[in-house]
Amino acid sequence: MLGGISANCFPAVRPDSSPGxxxxxxxxxxxxxxxxxxxxGIDFAADESGETxxxxxxxxxxxxxxxxAIGIEQPVRIVGxxxxxxxxxxxxxxxxxxxxxLAVIGAADAPHPAATAARELQRxxxxxxxxxxxxxxxxxxxxxxxxLTYRTPQEFAVRFDGGIVDSYPAACSAPGGYxxxxxxxxxxxxxxxxxxxxxxxxxxxxxxxxxxTSPTLLIGADSDQLAFxxxxxxxxxxxxxxxxxxxxxxxxxxxxxxKEAERVGRIVAPFLGGD
Numbered sequence: 001m002l003g004g005i006s007a008n009c010f011p012a013v014r015p016d017s018s019p020g021x022x023x024x025x026x027x028x029x030x031x032x033x034x035x036x037x038x039x040x041g042i043d044f045a046a047d048e049s050g051e052t053x054x055x056x057x058x059x060x061x062x063x064x065x066x067x068x069a070i071g072i073e074q075p076v077r078i079v080g081x082x083x084x085x086x087x088x089x090x091x092x093x094x095x096x097x098x099x100x101x102l103a104v105i106g107a108a109d110a111p112h113p114a115a116t117a118a119r120e121l122q123r124x125x126x127x128x129x130x131x132x133x134x135x136x137x138x139x140x141x142x143x144x145x146x147x148l149t150y151r152t153p154q155e156f157a158v159r160f161d162g163g164i165v166d167s168y169p170a171a172c173s174a175p176g177g178y179x180x181x182x183x184x185x186x187x188x189x190x191x192x193x194x195x196x197x198x199x200x201x202x203x204x205x206x207x208x209x210x211x212x213t214s215p216t217l218l219i220g221a222d223s224d225q226l227a228f229x230x231x232x233x234x235x236x237x238x239x240x241x242x243x244x245x246x247x248x249x250x251x252x253x254x255x256x257x258x259k260e261a262e263r264v265g266r267i268v269a270p271f272l273g274g275d
Contacts (some may be wrong), residue, residue: 001026001041002063002084003257005198006189009041024261025079031265032079032272040076042066044083046201050130050193053200056083056207060091064098075100077272081257082106082226083198086205092212103217103268105257106224108231109238110206115226118149119199126192135192140183142195147182152223152253209238216243217271219264221256223249244271 001011001022012026012034013019019027026032026039045054045062054062067076077100080088085107092099111119122142129138160175172180216239220232229247236245246267250256257264 001032001039002078002080002087004082004084005044005195005202006186007041007044007084008189009043011041012039022081022258022261025257025265025268030262031269037077037272040067040070040072044087044198046194046197048191048194048197050196053197053204056086056090056201056205057094059087059201060094063087063091064095067098077101077103079103079268079272080105080107082254083202085227086202086207089207089212090205092214092216093207096213099214101217101272101274102212102214103219103271105219105264106221106227106254108227109209109235110231111203112226112228112231115149116203118145119203122146123196123199126196130192136187139190139192139195140180140187143183143186143190144176144179147179149225150254152225152251154223155251155253158251209235212239213242215271215274217268218243218245219257219267220245220247221250221253222247223251223253224256226254 003011003021007021010020011022012032020041024030028034032039042063044059047053075098078088078091080086080103082105085104088102088104089107089109092102122145125142125145126135126138129135156175160178162173162175164171164173218232218236220227220229222229232245232247236243248256248260248263250260252259
């Protein structure tokens with residue numbers, strides 16, 4: 001089970017027995033239940049200096065090495081979302097014999113130009129912050145910027161009032177307070193230089209769908225502003241009859257795979273259970 005760049009190797013349950021980052025899809029009584037599956041997660045490889053970005057093919061080779069290291073010889077079922085979906089697609093291209101079934105959520109064969117532009121601005125903010133000796137503050141701001149692409153304007157309209165009431169130009173708005181909180185929380189799982197490496201890795205991603213032969217499930221949100229529905233439709237068409245596509249209506253955009261994990265599980269479960 002592979003998630004976004006901030007995911008870790010505990011999708012179902014953490015060492016302290018608290019829920020993992022993909023609880024609701026994985027865990028006791030969920031679609032991916034440890035009673036029926038050996039659940040494997042990894043920490044993504046990155047250049048901790050922030051100087052280089054691995055490709056998703058590099059990341060796929062790390063995953064293959066991890067499977068070898070723990071003695072997994074049979075083909076596996078992979079569920080990958082966001083960056084993890086990109087890595088899963090890369091593994092399916094270069095080592096198809098390792099994959100029995102491939103479920104990809106919120107990821108396409110290449111980054112969308114609008115998404116690349118948004119991430120480039122985030123990286124510029126972080127790089128400026130590092131140069132100024134304020135890397136963590138810059139990363140928190142960049143994460144807030146990213147949340148605007150993970151979620152939807154419709155969700156913000158439901159949750160918050162717009163505008164500011166203070167004459168001070170840097171006054172914090174209601175939605176701004178939420179973004180600041182999410183940015184501060186991000187610092188517990190990500191460093192500025194690691195972020196530069198993994199964010200750029202997303203924009204290095206590009207696979208060749210015609211080389212992917214695994215049975216593939218594609219799931220997306222109609223409101224996703226990073227992996228756009230038209231990208232998933234194009235990937236589905238390129239994969240042909242070896243793939244199925246589900247586009248879900250969701251208030252949560254790209255974060256649908258986390259916010260509606262049980263709903264995703266109702267689609268993933270029968271697919272993973274197939275021959």
